[in-house]
Amino acid sequence: SQTIHQWPATLVQPVGSPLSLECTVEGTSNPNLYWYRQAAGRGLQLLFYSVGIGQISSEVPQNLSASRPQDRQFILSSKKLLLSDSGFYLCAWVTGPGISYGYTFGSGTRLTVV
Amino acid sequence: RKEVEQDPGPFNVPEGATVAFNCTYSNSASQSFFWYRQDCRKEPKLLMSVYSSGNEDGRFTAQLNRASQYISLLIRDSKLSDSATYLCVVTLYNNDMRFGAGTRLTVKP
Numbered sequence: 547s548q549t550i551h552q553w554p555a556t557l558v559q560p561v562g563s564p565l566s567l568e569c570t571v572e573g574t575s576n577p578n579l580y581w582y583r584q585a586a587g588r589g590l591q592l593l594f595y596s597v598g599i600g601q602i603s604s605e606v607p608q609n610l611s612a613s614r615p616q617d618r619q620f621i622l623s624s625k626k627l628l629l630s631d632s633g634f635y636l637c638a639w640v641t642g643p644g645i646s647y648g649y650t651f652g653s654g655t656r657l658t659v660v
Numbered sequence: 661r662k663e664v665e666q667d668p669g670p671f672n673v674p675e676g677a678t679v680a681f682n683c684t685y686s687n688s689a690s691q692s693f694f695w696y697r698q699d700c701r702k703e704p705k706l707l708m709s710v711y712s713s714g715n716e717d718g719r720f721t722a723q724l725n726r727a728s729q730y731i732s733l734l735i736r737d738s739k740l741s742d743s744a745t746y747l748c749v750v751t752l753y754n755n756d757m758r759f760g761a762g763t764r765l766t767v768k769p
Contacts, residue, residue, distance in 0.1 A: 580757075589761035590704070590747070636703055648694045648749070649757055651703035 548573035552637045552652030559659055565610075565624040567655050569637030572618065577639040579620040580649065581612055584634040596620060632659045663687060666748050666760035674768055677738045681763045683731040683748030690758075692751040693724055695733050697744045698762065704747055707733075738767045 550571045559565060571577055581593040592605045594612035602612050609628060613621045620637060634656050638649040666683045673679050685693075693710035708715065710722040710731055721734040731748055748760035 582759075590759040592756065592758075595756065634701075648692075648696070648706040648709065651705070654703045656701070 548650070550637060550639055550650055550652045552655060554655055555653065556656045557658070559627050559657065561629055561659055562626045565622070565627055565631070565657070567622040567635055567637075567657075569620045569622075569652055570618055571639050574639075575617060577618065579614065580638040581620065581622050582636045582638060582651075584636065586633070590636065594622070627659045629659050632657055662760075663758045664748055664750055664760035666746075666763050668761060668763060670764040670766055672766045672768060673738055675738055675740060677767075678734065678736045679738060679765060680735075681733045681746055681748075681765075683733075683760055685729050685731070685748075685750045685758075687750070687752060687758075688729060689753060690729075690750040691753060693731050694749040694751070694757075695720075695722055695731075696747040696749055696759075698747055699744050704759075707746070735765075738765075740767050740769065743767045 552569045578597050580595045582590045583593055584590050593610060595603050596614040599614055599617055610622060610624050634654050636654045637652040640647055640649060664685050671679055695707040696704040697707045698704040708717050708720060708722055710724045712724050712726060714723045719736045723732045733746060735742055743766050745762040745764045747762045749757050751757045
């Protein structure tokens with residue numbers, strides 16, 4: 547079956563510390579993968595998307611970066627966290643071919659920068 | 661103008677009530693349309709797709725008006741378990757999904 551895993555579930559990090567969030571999918575190959583952020587009381591903001599290994603598109607310029615070292619692995623990173631990086635980070639993938647299928651989300655990582 | 665706009669609510673309704681949510685989108689080239697449900701501190705989950713002909717799934721009915729760039733969700737016979745935030749979502753040509761900020765619903769006994 548097709549599943550998506552995201553970890554850790556919660557994270558508290560000091561300002562200026564690095565960040566690495568990982569997302570992996572199972573049961574499919576060559577998925578489109580996405581990183582979203584949801585700030586408290588706000589909508590989902592697309593950060594990065596990837597259509598294949600090493601292919602990353604950035605939607606919002608900021609101190610975050612993404613990498614896709616393997617087909618089913620998507621990593622979100624930062625060298626130095628800011629207070630404004632706090633939020634709910636969600637990895638997602640398209641569950642079927644074409645654009646008529648919705649995303650499936652991982653369970654998310656709730657990041658608090660202190 | 662936001663790409664996807666929703667009334668943030670909150671909508672507070674009694675059990676058994678019928679409630680309707682509306683959503684408008686700005687990009688006329690939007691291809692696919694969805695409603696997602698998000699429970700507090702959880703990830704969004706697909707509720708239903710939205711088709712031009714309208715579609716129904718149990719107590720839920722979704723409608724799309726491409727000419728007006730308008731999407732709606734109707735919930736009949738509301739249950740306590742329907743309490744959540746409902747996200748309107750449109751997909752662009754490249755599988756890129758754009759989310760509304762959500763409408764919060766609370767169903768009370």
